[in-house]
Amino acid sequence: MSVDDRDMPAPPVEAATGASEIGNGPFAARQQAITTQKAIQQMTGADIWLKALQSFVSLGIADTLDDDEFRTSDDLAKVCQADPQMMNRFLHAMHAYGVMTTDERGRYGLTPLGQDLRPGTAMWAALGVITSPLWQRAGASLAATICTGRPHALNGEATPYPLVAADPGLAGMFSTFMSSRTIGLATALAARDFSGTRVADLGGGDGTLLSTILDGDQRLTGILIERTDVAARAATHFAERGLTGRVDVIADDIFADTCPPADVVIVASVLHNWDDASNLLLLSNARQALEKGGPDAELWVIETLLPEPGIHTSGIDLDLRMMTLFAGGRERTLAQYQELLTQAGLTLIGDESLPGDFTLMIAITGSD
DSSP states (O other): OOOOGGGSOOOOOOOOOOSOBOTBOTTTTTOSBOOHHHHHHHHHHHHHHHHHHHHHHHHTTGGGOOTTOOBOHHHHHHHTTOOHHHHHHHHHHHHHTTSEEEOTTSOEEEOHHHHTTSTTSHHHHHHHHHTSHHHHHHHHTHHHHHHHSSOGGGTTOSSSHHHHHTOHHHHHHHHHHHHHHHHHHHHHHHTSOOSSSEEEEETOTTSHHHHHHHHHOTTOEEEEEEOHHHHHHHHHHHHHTTOGGGEEEEESOTTSSOOOOOSEEEEESOGGGSOHHHHHHHHHHHHHHHHHHOTTOEEEEEEOBOOSTTBOOHHHHHHHHHHHHSTTOOOBOHHHHHHHHHHTTEEEEEEEEETTTEEEEEEEESOO
């Protein structure tokens, strides 16, 4: 799974005039008629907006305000050790961006968006990851990645995970964000009907998704397979949730054939990290676990899908991000995932939308 810009608020779009239309681009939904010059200006302007959010966090403005508290610009400048005039201009911009609000006396307070940028929150972590040197270097090297065919910023690594693990601060923010953004997805999955009792999560991170599912149905037991460092965090998470006796945590490569029999095997935001050959190996191993689980066993694949050509969705932006961070990683269309499943001896029997621009694809063993 990768942190991506779809989880950050969209940049503000000014009204524009002009006869030409910008198809289904990222701003089309909010401005139907827009000149090409204005569209490019708005897309390039998103960079300073990201820098403004980063500055808002680094200045510690959200730390100084309670949810319903308002303070003057000069007061905030003093607390944050900033130039009063510059702070006033900056707060004016953050008000326009929807991060700040004002009261009848012109004092500034936090909107819900601003509150979500306090240290330790999911969006604070997302901003920290996206603006980290690694992510910024990856984005800046997109052209080099396109030319060489491999992520230029990873120094020969296939994924960013070793580089993230080597930076404790970045690793902490990455873990916080991944766990937080999984909650909505996990809640939706937990509400589904589980006909069996054994649920396996391949590459399940710190266990947030699996623990939410187990909490929702006391009949269920779980299996989580992750690399050693992440498996240790997952074991701690399950212990804190009182689930140790109901979960087997297996520290192993997710491509190893180590998944025990299961009634449901979940592969969430994993396949987009890898090339087709790697995914076929993973899916074939999952199929074997399903075959051992019984005739009603199901595979649940959860990913963000690419749209039809010419249509802009979050999947388009995420695909470019994956290009710069994962060798072989990519977003795919529903048809492309169906082809992968078929090649692995699995049959897609249904798909449905989930929170966060995700799609659940359900597959069973065998072919039509």
